Amino acid sequence: MTETNASLADLLRPVKHVLLDFDGPVCSVFAGFPASDVAKSLQEELEALGWKAPAENPVETDPLALLRQVAERRPDLVSPADRQLTLLETAAVQTGRPNLGGEAVLRACAESGRAVSIVSNNATAAIESYLTAHDLTRYVTRTIGRTPGDPSSMKPSPRLLLAAMGGGEAWDFIFVGDAARDVEAGLAAGIGTIGYANKPGKRERLEAAGALVVVDSMKSIAIVLSDRA
Ligand SMILES: [Mg+2]
Numbered sequence: 001m002t003e004t005n006a007s008l009a010d011l012l013r014p015v016k017h018v019l020l021d022f023d024g025p026v027c028s029v030f031a032g033f034p035a036s037d038v039a040k041s042l043q044e045e046l047e048a049l050g051w052k053a054p055a056e057n058p059v060e061t062d063p064l065a066l067l068r069q070v071a072e073r074r075p076d077l078v079s080p081a082d083r084q085l086t087l088l089e090t091a092a093v094q095t096g097r098p099n100l101g102g103e104a105v106l107r108a109c110a111e112s113g114r115a116v117s118i119v120s121n122n123a124t125a126a127i128e129s130y131l132t133a134h135d136l137t138r139y140v141t142r143t144i145g146r147t148p149g150d151p152s153s154m155k156p157s158p159r160l161l162l163a164a165m166g167g168g169e170a171w172d173f174i175f176v177g178d179a180a181r182d183v184e185a186g187l188a189a190g191i192g193t194i195g196y197a198n199k200p201g202k203r204e205r206l207e208a209a210g211a212l213v214v215v216d217s218m219k220s221i222a223i224v225l226s227d228r229a
Pocket residue numbers: 021022023024025177178179
């Protein structure tokens with residue numbers, strides 16, 4: 001057993017409920033409909049409603065960052081922006097790229113009697129659409145996307161994680177995410193985070209943020225969860 005697997009096994013042994021980020025660990029949401037195109041489309045919709053992009057950042061390529069920007073500068077446009085982004089994310093997941101290791105984690109949790117909740121900054125409707133299309137709803141206890149019209153609910157805020165924990169004991173949970181903001185949200189919610197480094201440079205960022213263990217593949221987590229030894 002490698003050192004990483006040994007620490008993973010120690011971490012996962014007492015866990016009763018795995019909280020999983022969606023974009024990255026379960027699938028690549030914007031694999032077929034790139035995030036920059038989604039942001040452009042959202043920006044055009046917003047411009048029709050009177051949105052003016054800030055001069056210092058005229059082209060935002062991250063749709064979730066654009067939603068945050070709207071909340072800061074034009075709170076009156078947040079609800080329509082969130083609704084529009086939800087439609088775009090729902091379109092994007094149709095061509096999202098599955099993470100087979102992430103699916104293996106879902107199955108391994110079911111087989112080992114652990115609950116799974118998805119905790120994501122994406123819209124709940126888009127995530128549920130993906131899970132249904134890929135026949136994965138049976139593995140997921142609860143899906144908690146950002147609070148509609150309230151981007152301040154998004155990670156690194158702990159709010160979505162705390163909602164998923166429902167007042168349960170922190171040691172029953174572990175969170176798996178692929179961004180530093182996931183690790184920060186985990187720390188703020190009082191639970192440990194396993195970092196999933198799916199791109200070069202992420203390992204260092206996840207470790208610096210405080211991830212307890214960093215894996216390069218979701219399969220490593222699935223293998224440890226399935227290990228009955
Ligand atoms: Mg992610």
